[in-house]
Protein backbone atom coordinates (compact mmCIF):
# COMPACT_ATOMS: atom_id res chain seq x y z
CA UNK A 1 0.00 0.00 0.00
CA UNK A 2 1.35 3.46 -0.83
CA UNK A 3 2.51 5.22 2.33
CA UNK A 4 3.37 8.84 3.06
CA UNK A 5 6.37 9.19 0.68
CA UNK A 6 4.58 7.53 -2.23
CA UNK A 7 1.40 9.59 -1.78
CA UNK A 8 3.49 12.76 -1.38
CA UNK A 9 5.30 11.96 -4.65
CA UNK A 10 2.02 11.42 -6.50
CA UNK A 11 0.51 14.62 -5.06
CA UNK A 12 3.55 16.69 -6.10
CA UNK A 13 3.50 15.19 -9.59
CA UNK A 14 -0.20 15.88 -10.00
CA UNK A 15 0.14 19.41 -8.65
CA UNK A 16 2.68 20.14 -11.39
CA UNK A 17 0.53 18.48 -14.03
CA UNK A 18 -3.01 19.72 -13.35
CA UNK A 19 -3.02 22.84 -11.16
CA UNK A 20 -4.96 25.53 -12.98
CA UNK A 21 -6.66 23.14 -15.38
CA UNK A 22 -10.42 23.01 -15.79
CA UNK A 23 -12.40 19.77 -15.86
CA UNK A 24 -14.36 19.33 -19.11
CA UNK A 25 -15.91 15.98 -18.26
CA UNK A 26 -15.85 13.29 -15.57
CA UNK A 27 -16.55 9.67 -16.44
CA UNK A 28 -17.32 7.01 -13.83
CA UNK A 29 -17.43 3.38 -14.90
CA UNK A 30 -17.58 1.86 -11.41
CA UNK A 31 -19.97 3.65 -9.07
CA UNK A 32 -18.56 2.41 -5.74
CA UNK A 33 -15.17 4.03 -6.46
CA UNK A 34 -16.59 7.57 -6.87
CA UNK A 35 -18.29 8.61 -3.64
CA UNK A 36 -20.28 11.88 -3.57
CA UNK A 37 -22.60 13.56 -1.04
CA UNK A 38 -26.33 13.12 -1.58
CA UNK A 39 -27.53 15.14 -4.58
CA UNK A 40 -24.06 15.42 -6.19
CA UNK A 41 -22.53 13.25 -8.91
CA UNK A 42 -19.09 13.32 -10.52
CA UNK A 43 -20.30 13.57 -14.17
CA UNK A 44 -22.71 16.41 -13.34
CA UNK A 45 -20.89 18.43 -10.70
CA UNK A 46 -17.19 18.19 -11.63
CA UNK A 47 -17.26 19.72 -15.14
CA UNK A 48 -16.43 23.44 -14.92
CA UNK A 49 -14.35 23.01 -11.76
CA UNK A 50 -10.76 24.28 -11.92
CA UNK A 51 -8.05 22.50 -9.92
CA UNK A 52 -6.69 25.04 -7.42
CA UNK A 53 -4.39 22.75 -5.42
CA UNK A 54 -3.17 19.18 -5.01
CA UNK A 55 -1.76 18.22 -1.63
CA UNK A 56 -1.37 15.27 0.71
CA UNK A 57 -2.92 14.60 4.10
CA UNK A 58 -1.88 11.27 5.71
CA UNK A 59 -2.21 8.68 2.93
CA UNK A 60 -4.81 10.76 1.06
CA UNK A 61 -4.34 12.97 -2.00
CA UNK A 62 -6.48 16.10 -1.62
CA UNK A 63 -7.52 17.97 -4.77
CA UNK A 64 -8.86 21.47 -4.11
CA UNK A 65 -11.53 22.70 -6.55
CA UNK A 66 -12.49 26.25 -7.50
CA UNK A 67 -15.98 25.92 -5.96
CA UNK A 68 -14.41 25.20 -2.56
CA UNK A 69 -15.28 21.54 -2.79
CA UNK A 70 -12.48 18.98 -2.51
CA UNK A 71 -11.78 15.57 -3.95
CA UNK A 72 -9.95 13.15 -1.65
CA UNK A 73 -8.30 10.06 -3.09
CA UNK A 74 -7.19 7.00 -1.13
CA UNK A 75 -5.31 4.46 -3.23
CA UNK A 76 -5.55 1.60 -0.70
CA UNK A 77 -3.79 -1.51 -2.10
CA UNK A 78 -3.53 -1.11 -5.85
CA UNK A 79 -5.01 2.29 -6.78
CA UNK A 80 -3.16 4.53 -9.23
CA UNK A 81 -3.66 8.13 -10.29
CA UNK A 82 -2.18 8.54 -13.73
CA UNK A 83 -1.77 11.81 -15.64
CA UNK A 84 -1.85 11.67 -19.44
CA UNK A 85 -0.84 14.78 -21.42
CA UNK A 86 -2.91 16.07 -24.34
CA UNK A 87 -2.22 14.12 -27.52
CA UNK A 88 -0.98 11.07 -25.58
CA UNK A 89 -4.27 9.74 -24.19
CA UNK A 90 -4.59 6.00 -24.16
CA UNK A 91 -6.81 3.55 -22.30
CA UNK A 92 -5.13 2.76 -18.97
CA UNK A 93 -5.96 -0.73 -17.64
CA UNK A 94 -8.56 -0.92 -14.86
CA UNK A 95 -9.54 2.76 -15.10
CA UNK A 96 -12.74 3.40 -13.12
CA UNK A 97 -12.82 7.23 -13.09
CA UNK A 98 -11.48 9.66 -15.69
CA UNK A 99 -11.20 13.41 -15.35
CA UNK A 100 -10.73 15.03 -18.76
CA UNK A 101 -9.48 18.61 -18.85
CA UNK A 102 -10.37 21.35 -21.31
CA UNK A 103 -6.78 21.31 -22.70
CA UNK A 104 -7.12 17.67 -23.77
CA UNK A 105 -5.15 16.11 -20.88
CA UNK A 106 -6.57 13.54 -18.45
CA UNK A 107 -6.22 12.04 -14.97
CA UNK A 108 -7.24 8.38 -14.75
CA UNK A 109 -7.99 6.63 -11.48
CA UNK A 110 -7.19 2.95 -12.02
CA UNK A 111 -7.42 0.14 -9.49
CA UNK A 112 -7.10 -3.60 -10.13
CA UNK A 113 -8.54 -4.63 -6.76
CA UNK A 114 -11.10 -1.81 -6.52
CA UNK A 115 -10.49 -0.94 -2.85
CA UNK A 116 -9.41 2.62 -3.63
CA UNK A 117 -11.84 5.54 -3.37
CA UNK A 118 -12.32 9.04 -4.76
CA UNK A 119 -14.58 11.09 -2.57
CA UNK A 120 -16.14 14.48 -3.26
CA UNK A 121 -16.40 16.70 -0.18
CA UNK A 122 -18.78 19.64 0.18
CA UNK A 123 -17.39 23.15 0.87
CA UNK A 124 -18.13 23.02 4.55
CA UNK A 125 -17.55 19.34 5.11
CA UNK A 126 -15.19 18.71 8.02
CA UNK A 127 -12.57 16.17 7.05
CA UNK A 128 -9.15 15.42 8.53
CA UNK A 129 -8.24 11.90 7.35
CA UNK A 130 -7.98 9.85 10.56
CA UNK A 131 -6.59 12.71 12.63
CA UNK A 132 -3.00 11.61 13.23
CA UNK A 133 -0.18 14.16 13.43
CA UNK A 134 1.90 14.60 10.26
CA UNK A 135 5.33 13.13 11.08
CA UNK A 136 7.21 15.63 8.89
CA UNK A 137 5.34 18.64 10.31
CA UNK A 138 6.67 20.99 12.99
CA UNK A 139 3.89 19.72 15.23
CA UNK A 140 5.47 16.29 15.44
CA UNK A 141 7.98 17.23 18.12
CA UNK A 142 10.25 14.83 19.91
CA UNK A 143 8.44 15.65 23.18
CA UNK A 144 5.06 14.81 21.62
CA UNK A 145 6.34 11.47 20.33
CA UNK A 146 8.08 10.56 23.60
CA UNK A 147 4.88 11.18 25.58
CA UNK A 148 2.75 9.37 22.96
CA UNK A 149 4.33 6.08 24.06
CA UNK A 150 3.66 6.54 27.78
CA UNK A 151 1.43 3.85 29.32
CA UNK A 152 0.83 2.26 25.93
CA UNK A 153 1.16 -1.52 26.14
CA UNK A 154 0.64 -2.06 22.42
CA UNK A 155 3.74 -3.20 20.48
CA UNK A 156 5.70 -0.18 19.28
CA UNK A 157 5.34 -1.17 15.63
CA UNK A 158 1.55 -1.45 15.91
CA UNK A 159 1.44 2.00 17.51
CA UNK A 160 3.44 3.46 14.60
CA UNK A 161 0.82 2.13 12.17
CA UNK A 162 -2.10 3.68 14.09
CA UNK A 163 -3.31 6.42 11.70
CA UNK A 164 -5.19 8.20 14.48
CA UNK A 165 -1.85 8.91 16.22
CA UNK A 166 0.71 9.40 13.44
CA UNK A 167 -0.38 9.92 9.82
CA UNK A 168 0.94 8.10 6.80
CA UNK A 169 3.31 5.49 8.23
CA UNK A 170 2.75 1.94 6.95
CA UNK A 171 4.57 -1.36 7.11
CA UNK A 172 7.66 -0.43 5.12
CA UNK A 173 8.62 2.73 7.01
CA UNK A 174 7.70 1.30 10.43
CA UNK A 175 10.11 -1.62 9.82
CA UNK A 176 12.84 0.65 8.48
CA UNK A 177 12.63 3.22 11.30
CA UNK A 178 12.62 0.55 14.04
CA UNK A 179 15.71 -1.03 12.51
CA UNK A 180 17.43 2.33 12.24
CA UNK A 181 16.63 3.07 15.90
CA UNK A 182 17.59 -0.45 17.10
CA UNK A 183 14.20 -1.25 18.63
CA UNK A 184 12.48 -4.68 18.60
CA UNK A 185 9.13 -4.21 16.76
CA UNK A 186 7.14 -6.19 19.36
CA UNK A 187 8.46 -4.23 22.35
CA UNK A 188 5.53 -2.71 24.29
CA UNK A 189 5.61 1.03 23.57
CA UNK A 190 5.86 2.08 27.22
CA UNK A 191 8.95 -0.11 27.65
CA UNK A 192 10.90 1.71 24.94
CA UNK A 193 13.53 3.81 26.77
CA UNK A 194 13.56 7.59 26.46
CA UNK A 195 16.82 7.64 24.46
CA UNK A 196 15.40 4.97 22.13
CA UNK A 197 12.19 6.99 21.68
CA UNK A 198 14.27 9.99 20.64
CA UNK A 199 16.24 7.85 18.21
CA UNK A 200 12.99 6.51 16.75
CA UNK A 201 11.51 10.00 16.35
CA UNK A 202 14.55 11.04 14.39
CA UNK A 203 14.64 7.76 12.39
CA UNK A 204 10.99 8.15 11.31
CA UNK A 205 11.54 11.63 9.94
CA UNK A 206 14.80 10.62 8.35
CA UNK A 207 13.48 7.54 6.51
CA UNK A 208 10.36 9.35 5.27
CA UNK A 209 12.37 12.31 4.00
CA UNK A 210 14.91 10.08 2.27
CA UNK A 211 12.15 8.10 0.59
CA UNK A 212 10.42 11.26 -0.69
CA UNK A 213 13.80 12.30 -2.07
CA UNK A 214 13.94 8.95 -3.93
CA UNK A 215 10.29 9.34 -5.10
CA UNK A 216 8.97 6.50 -2.90
CA UNK A 217 9.29 2.73 -2.69
CA UNK A 218 8.05 0.44 -5.47
CA UNK A 219 7.93 -3.04 -3.96
CA UNK A 220 4.45 -3.81 -5.28
CA UNK A 221 2.05 -1.74 -7.38
CA UNK A 222 3.15 1.79 -6.61
CA UNK A 223 3.91 4.12 -9.50
CA UNK A 224 3.88 7.93 -9.50
CA UNK A 225 1.50 10.19 -11.45
CA UNK A 226 3.54 9.66 -14.60
CA UNK A 227 3.35 5.87 -14.22
CA UNK A 228 7.02 5.60 -13.15
CA UNK A 229 8.41 3.48 -10.30
CA UNK A 230 10.08 5.05 -7.26
CA UNK A 231 13.69 4.43 -6.24
CA UNK A 232 13.71 3.82 -2.48
CA UNK A 233 13.33 0.02 -2.83
CA UNK A 234 17.06 0.08 -3.59
CA UNK A 235 17.82 1.77 -0.28
CA UNK A 236 15.78 -0.42 2.10
CA UNK A 237 17.77 -1.62 5.12
CA UNK A 238 15.49 -4.34 6.45
CA UNK A 239 12.04 -4.51 4.81
CA UNK A 240 11.73 -7.61 2.61
CA UNK A 241 15.35 -8.70 3.29
CA UNK A 242 14.59 -12.11 4.86
CA UNK A 243 17.75 -14.16 5.56
CA UNK A 244 20.00 -11.47 4.10
CA UNK A 245 22.75 -10.11 6.37
CA UNK A 246 21.87 -7.18 8.62
CA UNK A 247 23.62 -4.11 7.23
CA UNK A 248 24.77 -3.22 10.77
CA UNK A 249 25.80 -6.52 12.37
CA UNK A 250 25.79 -9.14 9.58
CA UNK A 251 23.31 -11.51 11.28
CA UNK A 252 20.42 -12.75 9.10
CA UNK A 253 17.25 -10.64 8.99
CA UNK A 254 14.19 -12.49 10.30
CA UNK A 255 10.51 -12.13 9.43
CA UNK A 256 7.81 -12.46 12.07
CA UNK A 257 4.13 -11.51 12.05
CA UNK A 258 2.69 -8.70 14.20
CA UNK A 259 -1.00 -7.83 13.92
CA UNK A 260 -1.17 -9.91 10.72
CA UNK A 261 1.58 -7.86 9.07
CA UNK A 262 4.93 -9.25 7.94
CA UNK A 263 7.66 -7.68 10.07
CA UNK A 264 11.35 -7.76 9.11
CA UNK A 265 13.96 -7.11 11.79
CA UNK A 266 17.33 -8.11 13.26
CA UNK A 267 17.26 -10.19 16.43
CA UNK A 268 20.83 -9.15 17.25
CA UNK A 269 20.65 -5.38 17.08
CA UNK A 270 16.98 -4.57 17.71
CA UNK A 271 16.17 -4.83 21.42
Ligand SMILES: [Zn+2]
Nearest residue numbers: 246249266269
Ligand atom coordinates in the same frame (compact mmCIF):
# COMPACT_ATOMS: atom_id res chain seq x y z
ZN1 LIG B 1 21.72 -6.45 13.10
